[in-house]
Amino acid sequence: MSLIELENIVKVYKFGEFEIRVLDNITVKIEKGEFVCIMGPSGSGKSTFMNIIGCLDTPTSGKYYLDGVDVSTFSLDQLAEIRNKKIGFVFQQFNLLPRATALENVELPLIYAGISAKKRKELALHILSKVGLSDRANHYPRQLSGGQQQRVAIARALVNSPSIILADEPTGNLDSKSSLEIMEIFKKLNEEQGFTTIIVTHEPDIAAFGKRQIRFLDGKIVCDSKVCPVDEKL
Amino acid sequence: MISITSIINIALRALRANAMRSFLAILGIIIGVGAVVTMIAIGSGASEKISKQISSIGSNLILVLPGATTQGGIRMGHGTQQTLTMADAEAIGRECSAVMAVAPAITGTAQVVFGNQNWATAIIGTTPEMVTVREWELLWGRFINEQDVRSGTKVAVIGQTVAEKLFGEVDPLGKIIRIKKIPFEVIGVLDKKGQSLTGQDQDDIIYVPITTAQRTLFGQTLPGRVRLIYVKASSLESIPQATEQIRTLLRQRHRIGPNQEDDFTVMDLTQMLKAAEESTKTMSILLGAIASVSLLVGGIGIMNIMLVSVTERTREIGIRMAVGAKPKDIRMQFLIESVFLTTIGGVFGLLLGIGASLAVSSLMDWPVSISLFSAIIAFGFSAFVGVFFGFYPAYKASNLNPIEALRYE
Numbered sequence: 001m002s003l004i005e006l007e008n009i010v011k012v013y014k015f016g017e018f019e020i021r022v023l024d025n026i027t028v029k030i031e032k033g034e035f036v037c038i039m040g041p042s043g044s045g046k047s048t049f050m051n052i053i054g055c056l057d058t059p060t061s062g063k064y065y066l067d068g069v070d071v072s073t074f075s076l077d078q079l080a081e082i083r084n085k086k087i088g089f090v091f092q093q094f095n096l097l098p099r100a101t102a103l104e105n106v107e108l109p110l111i112y113a114g115i116s117a118k119k120r121k122e123l124a125l126h127i128l129s130k131v132g133l134s135d136r137a138n139h140y141p142r143q144l145s146g147g148q149q150q151r152v153a154i155a156r157a158l159v160n161s162p163s164i165i166l167a168d169e170p171t172g173n174l175d176s177k178s179s180l181e182i183m184e185i186f187k188k189l190n191e192e193q194g195f196t197t198i199i200v201t202h203e204p205d206i207a208a209f210g211k212r213q214i215r216f217l218d219g220k221i222v223c224d225s226k227v228c229p230v231d232e233k234l
Numbered sequence: 235m236i237s238i239t240s241i242i243n244i245a246l247r248a249l250r251a252n253a254m255r256s257f258l259a260i261l262g263i264i265i266g267v268g269a270v271v272t273m274i275a276i277g278s279g280a281s282e283k284i285s286k287q288i289s290s291i292g293s294n295l296i297l298v299l300p301g302a303t304t305q306g307g308i309r310m311g312h313g314t315q316q317t318l319t320m321a322d323a324e325a326i327g328r329e330c331s332a333v334m335a336v337a338p339a340i341t342g343t344a345q346v347v348f349g350n351q352n353w354a355t356a357i358i359g360t361t362p363e364m365v366t367v368r369e370w371e372l373l374w375g376r377f378i379n380e381q382d383v384r385s386g387t388k389v390a391v392i393g394q395t396v397a398e399k400l401f402g403e404v405d406p407l408g409k410i411i412r413i414k415k416i417p418f419e420v421i422g423v424l425d426k427k428g429q430s431l432t433g434q435d436q437d438d439i440i441y442v443p444i445t446t447a448q449r450t451l452f453g454q455t456l457p458g459r460v461r462l463i464y465v466k467a468s469s470l471e472s473i474p475q476a477t478e479q480i481r482t483l484l485r486q487r488h489r490i491g492p493n494q495e496d497d498f499t500v501m502d503l504t505q506m507l508k509a510a511e512e513s514t515k516t517m518s519i520l521l522g523a524i525a526s527v528s529l530l531v532g533g534i535g536i537m538n539i540m541l542v543s544v545t546e547r548t549r550e551i552g553i554r555m556a557v558g559a560k561p562k563d564i565r566m567q568f569l570i571e572s573v574f575l576t577t578i579g580g581v582f583g584l585l586l587g588i589g590a591s592l593a594v595s596s597l598m599d600w601p602v603s604i605s606l607f608s609a610i611i612a613f614g615f616s617a618f619v620g621v622f623f624g625f626y627p628a629y630k631a632s633n634l635n636p637i638e639a640l641r642y643e
Contacts, residue, residue, distance in 0.1 A: 056556065056636050077560045084558020095553045095640065099251050109557040111240045156557065 001068050003163060003196055004030040004053060009062035009072075011048050011219075022048045023059070024219035030198065032163070035190045037210030038200045039228065044216040046200050047168065053198065054087050054166045055079045067163065084112050088157025090167035094149040096141040102128065102152045103137040109160045127155040131185060147178030154185060158195075165189070167199045171206055183209045241563070245571040248543070256575060259539040263579025263619065264586055266529030267612045271587025271604070273525040274611070276594060277518020279602035281511055288507045290427045290436065292368040294334075294470055295504055296477060298326070298463040298484070301497035316459040317497045320444070322487060323463045327363075329483055332476035334468040337364040338460040340447045346440065347412040348400040355396050356439050357413060359447020360464075367466040375407050375422030378443050386445035391422040393437035416450055418442065473502055526615075532579065533619040540572050540627035551631055552639025565632035572624025573617055580616030584609055 011023040022045045030036055040046045051057035052064060055071060058079070064072040071082060083089075088109075096105045106124040115123070128137055131151040141149050150170060157165055167186065171179035187209055189195045201207050208227075215223040223229070249256045300317040323338035340359040345352055364370070365377045377391055390411060397406050406420045427436040442451065444460070467476035477500050484498055544551070551564055588604055595602040 051637055054556075056640075077562070080555065080558050080560040080563075083556060089556050091640070095549070095556070097550055097553060099247065108554070111237075111244075112554070112558040112560070112563060114237060116237075117240070160558075 002029040002065075003032040003034075003067060004028075005063075005065040006052075007063040007065075009049075009052060009059045009064060011045075011052065011057070012060045021219050023052070026062070026219075026221060028214070028221060028224065030196065032196055033190070033194045034196055035187070035209070035211045036198045037207040037213050038198060038216065039202070039207055039213060040216030040222075045219040046216045049216065050166055050168055050198070050200055053164070054089060055082045080112075084109055085160060086163045088160070088162040088165045090150070090153050090157050090165065090170045092169040092172040094141070094146075094153045094173070096149055096152055096156075098141055101138050101140055102133060102144065102155075105141070105152055106155045106159050108156060113160055123159055124155070127159045128152070130158070131155045145178070146174050147181055150174060150178070150182050151185065154182070154189075158189070163196060165195050165197045167197070169200055169202065171201065171203070179203075179206065241566050241570055242574075244567050245574055248547070248571060249574065252543070255539060255542075259536050260575050260579040260582070262532030262535035263529070263576050263616055264532075264583040266525070266532035266619075267580050267583025267616050268586030268590060269525035269528045270522055270615070271584055271608055271612050272590040272594065273521035274518060274608040275587065275591035275602040275604045276600060277514065277521045278605060278608070279591075279595070279600060281514040281518060282603045283601045284507060284511045284514055286428075287430065288504060288511070289369070291430060291503055291507070292464075292466060293504060294467040294473055295367065296465040296467055296473065296480065297501040297503060298322075298465060298480060299499045299501060300462070301495075301499060316461075317488060318460050318463055319458045320460055321458065322484060323361075323460060325483060325487060326463065326465060326480055330465075330476060330479035332467055332472040332479055333465055335363045335366040335466045337361050337367045337464040338444060339364070339462055339464060340444055340452055341461045342447075342452045344414050344451065346396065346400065347415075348409065351400045351402075353396060353399040355393075357442060357447065357451060358439060359442050359444040359451065361444055364441060364464065367464045370427075371425035373423045373425045374405075375420070377422055378441060382443040383445050386443060386449055388416065388418045388446055388450070389421045389443065390418040391424060391441040392420055393424045393439040394426045395435055395438040396440055397423050413440065413442070414451055470504065473504060477502055529615065529619060533576070533623040536572055536575055536620065537623035537627060539575075540568060540624055541630070543571070544568065544627050544631040547631075548634060548639045548642040551634050552636050552642065555634070555636035556640060561632035564634075565628045568628035568631050569621065569624050572627070573620035576616045576620030576624075577613070580613045583616065584612050587612065 006026050006028045009023050009026040010021065013020045013022055026049065038046045038049065048057065052059055055074070058074075059072055062072065063070055066082065066086065071079070074082065097108070100108070103121070103124050106128055107120045110120040110123060125134065125137060128134055131154055133148060133151055133155065136144060136148060141152070144152065165186070171182055174182060183206060186197055186199065190197045199206070199210065207213055212226060213223065213228040214221055215228045298318060318338070320338055323336050326333055327336035337360050342357050343354060344357050345354050360378070361383055362377060362379050370377070375391070378389065381387070382389055390413065392406060400406070400411065401409070406423055409420050410417045411420060412418070424437065424439075430436050465476065465480065467473045480500050481496065485496065488497055490497065554564060591602040591604055594600055
């Protein structure tokens with residue numbers, strides 16, 4: 001049984017009379033421990049694909065089995081719980097709460113998991129040390145560099161020991177040095193601790209970190225292999 | 235399940251971050267609650283004043299007045315005919331089961347002299363029961379007793395005003411005053427009752443034995459006739475019954491035929507005061523209702539602020555949802571924020587209301603009464619306003635789509 005199994009996933013957005021088929025009959029499996037990079041131009045459907053895998057969105061039709069459970073028909077509350085327990089998000093914009101310290105940001109998923117304040121602090125500090133930010137625990141996001149903010153975000157994604165880490169262009173707002181640092185963290189997490197990692201990216205050198213690449217175009221998967229050929233048009 | 239303390243912490247942090255805005259929103263509630271508390275205090279102060287007057291005239295009091303004469307179709311006022319007698323009074327006490335005590339009275343006004351002081355006051359000849367009927371307390375000495383009435387002794391019990399005007403600092407007990415030049419010994423001083431509902435000074439009064447009043451002071455009164463009869467019903471509920479019993483009895487005793495008018499009037503003072511009390515209560519409810527409008531406006535202010543806050547924090551809501559906040563967690567967070575705003579407003583509004591009430595009471599000499607009840611009402615109402623006006627913004631926040639919320643700039 002695969003960790004992620006998508007069967008004939010279709011996502012249609014309606015704009016008045018128009019219908020846009022953002023995902024067109026996607027069927028794909030991702031195994032536990034894989035490191036997958038998702039590529040494709042804007043509007044190709046890769047973000048929607050990530051949203052569905054991340055349980056932020058539900059498909060119009062098709063089945064999504066996560067850990068063998070069909071989550072495509074889950075309620076909002078059930079989806080929230082899945083996101084809390086099984087998914088860790090990392091965003092391009094970091095999406096940290098500006099008025100909360102690094103530590104408090106990392107604690108956030110634990111609050112919604114109903115974990116006690118003492119335990120939360122313990123866990124969050126532990127994870128922060130893993131991303132090398134123990135000394136920045138009480139800093140606010142605005143006092144941190146982009147790379148540091150993204151590391152806080154990664155710590156937040158990891159703190160609840162999720163099954164999947166989903167990163168949507170995690171290096172899009174970073175300089176090349178920080179980008180590499182961040183990718184090294186993802187790589188290490190994947191190799192040493194076996195986190196299933198799925199990263200959306202535009203950049204071929206970032207995509208090169210993936211052990212598997214999936215390329216989207218017009219809502220369809222056009223390539224799914226160890227290395228997809230770089231398309232000069234993109 | 236997310237713990238309530240965490241949610242409260244989140245809400246407090248958000249309010250602190252926008253301290254000025256939070257304060258302005260709270261101000262609306264402070265003013266609203268303050269207005270409600272003040273108005274209720276003013277209203278209930280007024281009705282308490284009336285309640286005090288009710289107890290000062292003596293509770294469950296019924297007055298029996300002689301009827302009016304009709305001369306050639308012209309009806310004269312009460313007492314133009316002296317139809318009530320001592321025997322009537324005794325019969326009421328004896329035969330009416332709903333009556334607790336009866337005191338007949340002969341009244342008049344006279345100049346009273348002590349030393350070089352003189353004062354015109356109401357002289358009332360009565361029996362010992364008057365103490366019970368009017369619920370007088372004696373400050374010093376004693377009231378008229380049976381012995382005084384039987385032998386018509388020249389003794390007087392004086393009210394506070396009379397004591398003040400005639401005696402000043404001197405102890406009145408045992409002193410001799412002259413009423414219509416006739417010497418009377420002061421045997422008692424009554425406690426203060428204050429003004430009656432119509433503004434009369436109830437303490438400007440001298441009680442003498444009814445027999446003495448008949449024989450020596452108001453000699454023109456026909457023997458055995460009384461000016462009016464004070465009756466105390468045994469309870470508030472039995473007033474109508476007592477009134478009816480007195481009417482039936484006096485009609486019999488005065489041999490009034492079925493088609494003839496009464497030659498007396500039975501007046502139920504308590505009922506009149508109760509009516510006055512009712513109207514003050516209505517006024518106080520009205521005042522409270524008007525003040526509630528300002529609380530409503532304050533509530534709308536809270537809703538406005540909460541809606542702005544939800545819009546501003548769309549991305550924060552998206553982040554929270556992405557890491558696992560359920561719609562109900564988000565809803566709770568915003569609801570607690572708004573309830574917190576209004577409850578804080580409630581506390582300070584209560585203080586403002588108490589302050590304003592005290593100011594009104596000292597500046598305008600208006601009786602106010604701040605009750606625990608009005609405090610609880612104000613507090614509960616402000617919390618309710620928080621829930622009511624916070625619900626829509628909270629619902630809106632919880633209904634956001636996490637994907638769109640995360641993209642919100």
